[in-house]
Amino acid sequence: MxxxxxxxxxxDIDGTLISSDQLIHDANLKVPDANLKSIEEFRRQGGLFTLATGRSYAEAKRLIEFLDIQLPVILCNGGMLYHPKTDQLTPVATLEQTVVTEIISQLTSIVPSMDLLVYTTDRIYSTGLSPIVQAVLQSDFDTEDLMPLENLASFADLPTVPWIKICVVGENRWMKDLxxxxxxxxxxxxxxxxxxxxxxxxxxxxxxxxxxxALAESLGLPPRSAAVIGDHMNDLSMTKVAGTSAAMANAHPSLLQAADxxxxxxxxxxxxxxxxxxxxxxxxxxxxxx
Structure with a gap:
């Protein structure tokens, strides 16, 4: 090493590790063979490999197992860690119930046409998904990879539990308002x-x-000894702490500018x-x- x-x-996973082409390597996992071979060679030369994704554990589980990842996996854009060796999920931090309730109230008035998904460690709460959001989820994930979804009559019915994140899903034209x-x-x-x-x-x-x-330090490594790769704005924070970084050619312009x-x-x-x-x-x- x-x-x-x-x-x-x-x-990162989506837009980075996996291909957009459903036919490459595996109709479900979409990992190009060349990526698999290079990861294997990196490990053979002593390297340590893991994932950092916005996905939940359920959405990343099959890839984690397929790639035989033994290091902690960064989930929910840093909000959760999965430890393969102990099969445990650990929240990094949580949102307070009162904060979640107020945020939902504000967002439903600002972007009423967008869907809100509120995540706990093991399930998602919503008040229903629009056809547009259903299409987005179906294009990105197989049904078996999605977390259990609890449909509520109203967000006032949310249980009092630790909340990991709130996800707003919808058309790109509304993102500037968010x-x-x-x-x-x-x-x-x-x-x-x-x-x-x-x-x-x-x-x-x-x-x-x-x-x-945190992961690098837990391994006894300085953060600058890490290399990172991604394709979107949620990967920008990794480029600021790693020793070297790469943006995919298909990446968001902000990441293309920031990456080494x-x-x-x-x-x-x-x-x-x-x-x-x-x-x-x-x-x-x-x-x-x-």
């Missing part, structure tokens, strides 16, 4: 747009970047290209799929 400049490698709300809210929160259709509200101090720092390197797109096995050209101590010839 000492031979590697960056012995810890943390990857960013304006976040800039003016009196609550201490972290907010991040994790895709064109997802806007997430998290406890203050929670981010993928903060989780990468720009690799190929997720449909061209850009993760493999980044590993082969920037992380391996002994480069190997692994052809990237296009």
């Amino acid at each position: 000492n031979q590697l400049t960056y012995p810890l490698f943390v990857s 960013h304006k709300w976040a800039d003016s809210t009196p609550f201490s929160l972290e907010v991040v747009q994790s895709s064109d259709n997802f806007f997430e509200i998290l406890p203050v101090g929670v981010s993928k970047g903060a989780a990468v720092v 390197h720009i690799t190929l797109s997720n449909d061209e096995a850009g993760l493999s290209y980044f590993i082969n050209n920037h992380l391996l101590s002994t480069p190997v010839n692994i052809a990237s799929e296009r």
Whole structure:
């Protein structure tokens, strides 16, 4: 491991690790073969690999198992950790019940046409999903990978439990209104747009970047010994703490500007290209799929 400049490698999932093409490698997991081979070679040379995603554990579970990840996995954009060795989920921080209730009240008046999903450690609460949101979820996830969804008559019926995050889902044209709300809210929160259709509200101090720092330190490594890769605005915090970073060619413009390197797109096995050209101590010839 000492031979590697960056012995810890943390990857985003959607738009990064997996392909958009349903036919590549596995109709469900969509991991290009070149990515798998490069991750295997990185590990063979002593590297440590894990994931940092906005997904919940249920949505990431099959990938975690498929990739045989043994390190803690960063979930919910830093709000949760999954520990494969003990099969335990750990909230990093939670939102207070009164804060969740007030945020929901404010958001339903600002963007009434968007859907709100409120996450606990093991399920999601909503008051119903619009056809647009159902289409987004069905295009991004297999039904078996979704967390249990509890449909409430009203958010006033929310149980009193630890809350991990609030996710606002809908058309991209409403995102600017959500960013304006976040800039003016009196609550201490972290907010991040994790895709064109997802806007997430998290406890203050929670981010993928903060989780990468904590993970590296728990392994006895300085955070700057980590390499990270992603495609959207929720990956920006990782670029600020890691020793080196890559943005996919298909990444959001803000990440393309912030990252140290720009690799190929997720449909061209850009993760493999980044590993082969920037992380391996002994480069190997692994052809990237296009």
